[in-house]
Structures are given as structure tokens and as C-alpha cells.
Amino acid sequence: MGKVYVAGVGLTKIGEHWDKGLEQLMVEAALKALDDSGLSRVNSIYVGNMAGEFLQEQAHLGAIIAEDLGMVGTPAYRVEAANASGAAAIHAGALEIASGRADAVLVIGGEKLSDGLIEEVSSALLMGERQEYEGFMGADFYSINALLYKLYMRRYEVKDDLIAVFPMLSHKHAKGVAHAQYPFEVSLEKILSSPYISEPLRRFEVSGVGDGAAAIVLIGEELKSKIKTPKTELYISSATDFMTPFEREDPLRFQSLGVAVNKVLDEAKVDRGDVDLIEVHDATSIMAAISLESSGFAEPGESGRLAMRGEFDLGGRLPYNTFGGLKARGNPFGATGVYQVAELHLQLTGRAGKNQVDSPRVGMAQSLGGVGATAIVTLLKAV
Amino acid sequence: MRVSRHWRNKLFRYRLVGWRCVSCGAFHYSKPLVCKRCGSREFREVELPKTGKLLAYTMVKIAPKDFKDKAPYLVGLVELDDGTKILGQLTDFTKEELKEGARVEAVLRKIREDGENGIIEYGFKFRPEIHHPP
Numbered sequence A: 001m002g003k004v005y006v007a008g009v010g011l012t013k014i015g016e017h018w019d020k021g022l023e024q025l026m027v028e029a030a031l032k033a034l035d036d037s038g039l040s041r042v043n044s045i046y047v048g049n050m051a052g053e054f055l056q057e058q059a060h061l062g063a064i065i066a067e068d069l070g071m072v073g074t075p076a077y078r079v080e081a082a083n084a085s086g087a088a089a090i091h092a093g094a095l096e097i098a099s100g101r102a103d104a105v106l107v108i109g110g111e112k113l114s115d116g117l118i119e120e121v122s123s124a125l126l127m128g129e130r131q132e133y134e135g136f137m138g139a140d141f142y143s144i145n146a147l148l149y150k151l152y153m154r155r156y157e158v159k160d161d162l163i164a165v166f167p168m169l170s171h172k173h174a175k176g177v178a179h180a181q182y183p184f185e186v187s188l189e190k191i192l193s194s195p196y197i198s199e200p201l202r203r204f205e206v207s208g209v210g211d212g213a214a215a216i217v218l219i220g221e222e223l224k225s226k227i228k229t230p231k232t233e234l235y236i237s238s239a240t241d242f243m244t245p246f247e248r249e250d251p252l253r254f255q256s257l258g259v260a261v262n263k264v265l266d267e268a269k270v271d272r273g274d275v276d277l278i279e280v281h282d283a284t285s286i287m288a289a290i291s292l293e294s295s296g297f298a299e300p301g302e303s304g305r306l307a308m309r310g311e312f313d314l315g316g317r318l319p320y321n322t323f324g325g326l327k328a329r330g331n332p333f334g335a336t337g338v339y340q341v342a343e344l345h346l347q348l349t350g351r352a353g354k355n356q357v358d359s360p361r362v363g364m365a366q367s368l369g370g371v372g373a374t375a376i377v378t379l380l381k382a383v
Numbered sequence B: 001m002r003v004s005r006h007w008r009n010k011l012f013r014y015r016l017v018g019w020r021c022v023s024c025g026a027f028h029y030s031k032p033l034v035c036k037r038c039g040s041r042e043f044r045e046v047e048l049p050k051t052g053k054l055l056a057y058t059m060v061k062i063a064p065k066d067f068k069d070k071a072p073y074l075v076g077l078v079e080l081d082d083g084t085k086i087l088g089q090l091t092d093f094t095k096e097e098l099k100e101g102a103r104v105e106a107v108l109r110k111i112r113e114d115g116e117n118g119i120i121e122y123g124f125k126f127r128p129e130i131h132h133p134p
Helices: A022-037 A061-068 A085-098 A118-126 A131-137 A141-156 A161-174 A188-192 A255-268 A285-294 A303-308 A325-329 A333-348 B002-008 B010-015 B065-070
Strands: A005-011 A044-048 A076-079 A104-112 A196-198 A211-219 A232-240 A277-279 A362-369 A374-382 B017-021 B043-047 B051-060 B073-080 B085-090 B103-113 B120-128
Touching (some): A022 A211, A085 A362, A118 A131, A141 A161, A141 B051, A161 A303, A255 A285, B002 B010, B051 B085, B085 B103
Antiparallel strands (some): A005 A211, A104 A211, A362 A374, B017 B043, B051 B073
8 A cells, every 4th residue: 555645735714604605615625725735636536525415405516526626527526424524535535545546636525504504404413323213313413412421421420511621622722723613712611601502512512503625635655756845644544333322332432433543553653642633523522522532542531631631732742623623613514524634734744823733743633423433533644 | 205214114113113133132223134233134023111211311402404393302311121222202201200210101202294295203202101000
């Protein structure tokens, strides 16, 4: 298998883009990424998107984006894995580079949630669960998270502040970030006094509704020596788990994530302790806590205490969600996994501005589909 | 479109009938070809017990579109008397009765309507157990 490198990234600001369509956002991000890499053509395009068929009633995004980019003729597909669609698109693109079939691939993740009403966005999110089970019960994504939250507090005898600390941290790191949807701090008190969306899960513990697109350019060994732009080396692994957490051996552990993390560390020949910063899938506060514990970066039930002690701050042991994560940078479903990897690339190439972590060598991004039924983990190494 | 989909699932939705893997015991609410846990291809039809206890519950405030008019409503994780854990909506609970560990029983209730012209879908929900005289 050949090596895979990130050679350019492009981000759009996440927000409510009333004046732009899904396709436009994707093209904007793609052009930025191409410009960043210095390339104008690629062998293939992979588009990550979750809800376009439902919210925009638009399938066939691969060919559409190729056309809108002026790249008619280039192979282009949409890849879907619920909230991890963006990371799945990266996975597909990386495999094509690693196989030697392509030397340059463009990966774009995009989602436009503001085209839907709030109940439609909830329905879109529910499509990542089983319609014939959770869907029929009206047991939406947040209610499943709320049940896990309760089981977590009971098992580990912790209060909600040790879980709500994660959105606080994401907001702290999003402060002043140009592409973040909510670039400001929110105090723990404010989070804990926000209304319940699904008790005990509060409004300020879940990611908001936003539009956005992110893109990265992947290249192989042959192009690497030819282009001068800053590069990072990419490793990516994935695993699945039972759809419903309550059918897993332990509902408070994302086994898919644990497996994918171990696989990617193994492939990259990196120890867990060598990871300098981490992007965690904090679609909800409780998913952040369970993710850190399932992937071995905190003992079970301990992640909140570590966060309170500052271990996940920008200057801490393991800087976490350094541009605000899903909670504060934003979570346009199919785009999110690409934002995460693009942000790691900015960190590892020393272009993270005021959020720059002190000379990082290794970064990890964790993307989850549903409540952890899909886990895709990307590891970037400085070159 | 949804009519046949609901019809296919009616045994589980109306009577909590599903399929248990003969080899590992995993429960499947729709008829499987392969066991999701052990890969076996042998199953027996089972009717789950209608009573159990509430392990955890929550209230859905912002519902998916099909349940928009029903919000807020309660969703619970229930452990049935044979140990099977299933999700379901809760109904008929008073504030005092709503406690983790509460005994519950399944009842047939309306779940949702498919718009103005579609079918009305029924299925089980859980209510506090009513003690019948022996």
C-alpha cells in the first residue's frame, strides 16, 4: 500500500447560509482546497453527505459537483455513513491513493441543514438509526444519548457537570475561530441552566443546526515530491458496532471506536501517548465522554475529571477539539469528518493561528455515525 | 409506501413477537437470515413477556417530523422479565409513577399517522403495571 498525504484544505464558515445552496458550499470549499494544494485537476472526487437526498431531495452529488467544479469527466461518487459520511469519503479517497490507482483525489464533505425545518433535521439525524426500530418508537438521536447519559451518571456516580464540561471546552477553543458557527465561550453554569432537549441532555450540550462544507486534497508519493505546499501523512481506519447501544456488551463503550483507534495507531506505528491533539465527535456531551474513554485516552468514568483538571485544554496533555469541535465549530453532518481532518492538517502544518498547539507531530480525528455504529479514525503525522 | 413496511413488522409491533437465535439467544425483532451476534442461521419464533422494569427514561422535546404533534413524549429503556432490553414509548405515567425501576407492562397504542391520507400505525407502548387480581 502506498502512502497517502494531505496536500491542501479548504473550509467554509459554518452557519445559516440562506443565500447559498449545498452544491455552492461544496464547490467553495473544494476550490479553496485546490488552491491551497496548488493543483487544478485530480483523478477522482469523493463527496461526503448524509441528508441531501432528504433535505434537498438531491442524489447523484458526485456528478453534480464534478460539473460545478468544471471537472466533467472526472470520476465522482457520494459516500454515506450517517454523521461519519465525510470521514467515509476520506477513507474511500485514501484507499484509491494507497492502491496506486490515483495520485490526486479531492474529498469534499458538505451538508445544508438550514434547508430543513427543525423536525426535519431531527428526522435526518434519526436516519442514522434504524427506522424500523428507533424510528418507529420516536426514539430520536438525542433520546438515545439521554438514556446513555443517565446510565453513565448512575454507573460512575458522577453529576452532569463532569459531562457538560466537554461543550464548555469546545466553546472555549472555538473563541475567535473564523470558520466556527459559535465562536464564543459559554460558561459551565450557562450550559447547566439551559433547557433540556431530552433530560438530562441540555440544549447547550448538543451541536446546533448549521450549513457548511470542507474539502481536502489527498495525494500519493509521486506527486508529493513535485508540489511544494505543506503536507501531512494520513492513516485511516474504520469499524462498526451494533446499531443500538443497548444491544452492545456495554452500552457505555463505543467498541467500534476502540477497534478503529487501535488499528490506526498500529498502522501508523504510533503509541497512544504520542498523539499530540485529538478531535472528538462531540455531537453530544455524553458522546465526547464515552469516546475519550472508549479509545483509551481516559479511564472509564474519568474523562470529565481530566477535562476539569485542564488536561484537554490547548496547552494541556492532550489538546481537544482545538477549533471548537462539533459543538462550537459546528456539525453539518456529512461535512464534519472533513472539517476535523482539515483542522488537524492546519495544526500539524503550523497554520492554526491563535489556536496553534505547540509543535504537534501527531493528531487524531474521530468521526462517528449514529451513536457509534460506525467509527472512522484518521491519524495525521507531520511530514 | 409505508403500508407494507408496517405490515411486515406487525408481529413485533402488535404482540412483541420476534425471533431468538437458537445458538446464542440474541433477540431479533424482524425475521433475520443471519444472527447479528453469532452468525447462526437458526431461529425460533418467540413472544416476549409483556412486563418488565424501566431501566431509564427521557422526554423527547424536539421530535422527528412524524412525531412532531406528539412532543413532548416519554421514551424508555425497558428490561422485560426474560432479560430482553427494548426501547419503547411510555404512556399513562403520572409524575409519581415515573421512576427508574418501575414495573411496566406493554399495551397497544397509536404510534403515528402517515399524513392525512396514509395509514394509522399502532404498536406497543409501556405503561405502569396494573396489578390484576389472581
